[in-house]
Amino acid sequence: xxxxxxxxVLVLLAxxxxxxxxxxxxxxxxxxxxxxxxxxxxxxxxxxLNDNRTDKKTVGQISALILTSQTAIxxxxxxxxxxxxxxxxxxxxxxxxxxxxDKGEMLEALKSNSGRAFLSGGLDNFFIASxxxxxxxxxxxxxxxxxxxxxxxxxxxxxxxxxYAENWIxxxxxxxxxxxxxxxxxxxxxxxxxDRDFLNLLEKxxxx
Numbered sequence: 561x562x563x564x565x566x567x568x569v570l571v572l573l574a575x576x577x578x579x580x581x582x583x584x585x586x587x588x589x590x591x592x593x594x595x596x597x598x599x600x601x602x603x604x605x606x607x608x609l610n611d612n613r614t615d616k617k618t619v620g621q622i623s624a625l626i627l628t629s630q631t632a633i634x635x636x637x638x639x640x641x642x643x644x645x646x647x648x649x650x651x652x653x654x655x656x657x658x659x660x661x662d663k664g665e666m667l668e669a670l671k672s673n674s675g676r677a678f679l680s681g682g683l684d685n686f687f688i689a690s691x692x693x694x695x696x697x698x699x700x701x702x703x704x705x706x707x708x709x710x711x712x713x714x715x716x717x718x719x720x721x722x723x724y725a726e727n728w729i730x731x732x733x734x735x736x737x738x739x740x741x742x743x744x745x746x747x748x749x750x751x752x753x754x755d756r757d758f759l760n761l762l763e764k765x766x767x768x
Contacts, residue, residue, distance in 0.1 A: 581626040582734050584619065584741055588631045589639040592646055593654050602765055603651040605675035606642055609634040609704060610660045610682040620688035622698055622729060622737050627688065633745075634683040637704065640749045641679075648753075648762060663713045670711050677716070677765045681706040686748075688740045690729060698737070700725040700744030706752060708761060717761045723747040 611634040620627040629636070642652040655669045666678045683704045690698030701724055708717035725743040729736030752758055 580624070581628055582737075583630050584627045584734065584738050586629055586631060586633075586636055586738070586741060586745075588636045589643050590635075592639060592643045592652060595646065597651050598646075598649065601649055601651050602676040602768070603653060603674055604642075604645055604765065605666075605669050605673055605678045606638055606652060606654045607657050607661070607666075607669075607678075607680040608632070608638045608654070609680060612682050612684050613686070619686060619741060620698075620700070620737065622688070622690050622733075623692065625734065625737070627734075627737055627741070629741075633686050637683060637686075637702075637745060637748060638680075640745055641706075641752065644749055644753055645679075645762075649766070650762075661707065661709075663709075666709055667711075667713050670709075676711065676768055678709040679706065686744065688725075688737065688744055694730055697726045697728045698740050700727075700740050700747070702744055702748045704748065706758070716764070717758070719755070719757060721748070721751050721755070723751040 611632060616632060617628045618626060619629045619633050638654070642654065645652050653673050657665045659665065661680055669675065670678055681704060685701060685703040688698055688700035690696055703720070703722045705720045706717065707715060710716050723744070725740060725747040727736060727740040727743055729740065
């Protein structure tokens with residue numbers, strides 16, 4: 561075995577014995593809200609998905625390595641959804657609500673920002689895990705729901721989603737774990753945007 565591989569194995573063994581936390585590097589895509597406006601395109605106002613998880617910082621565990629995220633994973637997922645909306649021809653803007661999906665604040669945000677619809681929801685689960693990253697693939701799961709409201713504050717969409725991803729981490733350690741986190745986020749966005757009901761909602765917003 562090469563000296564570099566021996567070193568990696570020793571590090572993994574040390575982690576397995578003692579356990580430790582690692583702050584995973586996750587690209588949050590928050591720059592999507594600073595992009596130039598698409599002329600004549602409808603605007604969707606977003607608020608971060610409400611994080612309903614008990615532990616809001618931990619995003620996974622590979623053997624004894626605890627994975628955390630500096631940026632809330634619910635915010636990351638919201639930003640990825642916004643990025644995809646932008647790709648679909650919408651202008652996007654994020655607002656912060658003092659209360660989760662407060663109707664009065666939503667209506668004010670829609671009116672003051674010339675929004676055509678408001679989109680938010682909640683994150684119930686996001687976790688990647690493997691008991692033995694060398695012997696088995698690590699798996700990532702997410703469950704979330706999306707709610708959308710029209711300019712009058714009426715619910716026009718409300719649906720639950722679940723997604724799944726897996727990756728063989730092996731001796732790649734935190735780098736492989738970060739790749740699986742990215743794959744799990746992407747799987748969640750893909751699950752939403754392949755849903756015919758959600759695509760019909762986007763078409764309805766465009767035609768308003």
